[in-house]
Amino acid sequence: MIRAEGLTKRYPKVTALAGLTLDIGPGVTGLVGANGAGKSTLIKILLGLAPATEGTASVLGLNSAREGGAIREQVGYMPEHDCLPPDVSATEFVVHMARMSGLPRPAARERTADTLRHVGLHEERYRPMGGYSTGMKQRVKLAQALVHDPKLVLLDEPTNGLDPAGRDEMLGLIRRIHTDFGISVLVTSHLLGELERTSDHIVVIDGGRLLRSQATATFTQATASVAVEVTDTDAHPDGTRALTEALAARGLTAVPGGGHVLHLDATDESVYDAVRDAIADLGLGLVRIEQRRHHIAEVFQTREEDPR
Numbered sequence: 001m002i003r004a005e006g007l008t009k010r011y012p013k014v015t016a017l018a019g020l021t022l023d024i025g026p027g028v029t030g031l032v033g034a035n036g037a038g039k040s041t042l043i044k045i046l047l048g049l050a051p052a053t054e055g056t057a058s059v060l061g062l063n064s065a066r067e068g069g070a071i072r073e074q075v076g077y078m079p080e081h082d083c084l085p086p087d088v089s090a091t092e093f094v095v096h097m098a099r100m101s102g103l104p105r106p107a108a109r110e111r112t113a114d115t116l117r118h119v120g121l122h123e124e125r126y127r128p129m130g131g132y133s134t135g136m137k138q139r140v141k142l143a144q145a146l147v148h149d150p151k152l153v154l155l156d157e158p159t160n161g162l163d164p165a166g167r168d169e170m171l172g173l174i175r176r177i178h179t180d181f182g183i184s185v186l187v188t189s190h191l192l193g194e195l196e197r198t199s200d201h202i203v204v205i206d207g208g209r210l211l212r213s214q215a216t217a218t219f220t221q222a223t224a225s226v227a228v229e230v231t232d233t234d235a236h237p238d239g240t241r242a243l244t245e246a247l248a249a250r251g252l253t254a255v256p257g258g259g260h261v262l263h264l265d266a267t268d269e270s271v272y273d274a275v276r277d278a279i280a281d282l283g284l285g286l287v288r289i290e291q292r293r294h295h296i297a298e299v300f301q302t303r304e305e306d307p308r
């Protein structure tokens with residue numbers, strides 16, 4: 001879907017992208033990076049809206065520098081900042097954008113109605129957009145990116161300015177763009193944990209460089225751990241402590257997880273057997289033993305703290 005090779009973008013005072021090489025396939029991809037990491041710059045170069053200083057980029061097999069027009073015909077773009085004219089309605093605006101993309105008027109009207117319904121704008125769509133909430137504006141921006149039935153949409157910080165409920169709704173909508181319509185999505189966020197439920201793949205950039213690019217599942221699976229909760233007994237009034245010692249004797253390190261819970265790295269299946277046997281030997285009550293996945297944010301936190 002998207003390919004970048006040695007992509008560099010230098011502005012007079014900053015280097016926004018520094019030799020970025022990327023390969024993004026179909027599905028939903030989350031592009032994560034702190035503010036200023038270079039996400040918006042990358043999107044603008046991909047769409048052919050800004051030239052790269054060095055390197056090449058292509059979208060759907062088309063060269064971004066030379067074939068920007070053809071790319072934009074097949075790709076939808078939701079910009080980060082507020083860009084909606086306040087004095088026209090969502091319907092007028094989205095019909096206009098559909099016409100700009102080349103749809104004849106009847107098709108543009110029909111697609112606009114469908115798309116606005118899909119993003120959850122109903123009666124409000126006839127009112128001027130100046131009076132809309134941030135959430136409604138984000139929905140209109142999403143609708144205009146979808147109206148010409150693109151193969152791929154590039155969504156720049158679509159959850160910006162939304163409250164937690166609005167964020168969840170927007171992330172749900174984004175997921176459905178792919179599941180309901182088969183459209184691939186590249187969605188950016190400066191929040192690492194936000195996209196893990198929405199994306200099949202996560203790309204992390206920092207200072208214009210690639211930090212990681214990995215399937216979301218392997219991101220979290222590689223670092224799976226086990227949570228064990230036990231009860232105290234008369235023989236072992238501090239059950240978790242007794243279990244920690246028993247596991248240490250078996251070569252396993254358990255760390256306190258709060259209350260009567262212990263966490264252990266689940267390197268392989270034998271960890272479960274060892275935990276079960278240790279609990280049985282001590283005669284403790286087992287409340288639960290469950291696999292737990294680290295959230296992406298935790299994975300990075302551990303890495304930052306880890307001197308290796």
Ligand SMILES: Nc1ncnc2c1ncn2[C@@H]1O[C@H](COP(=O)(O)OP(=O)(O)OP(=O)(O)O)[C@@H](O)[C@H]1O
Binds near residue numbers: 011033034037038042
């Ligand atoms: N037109 C421009 N002229 C000069 N510097 C720019 C320009 N556009 C972006 N930059 C700088 O390039 C760097 C990367 O910006 P970019 O907008 O791509 O980051 P981002 O990851 O999208 O962050 P944000 O979410 O804050 O926009 C920043 O330091 C920014 O100040």
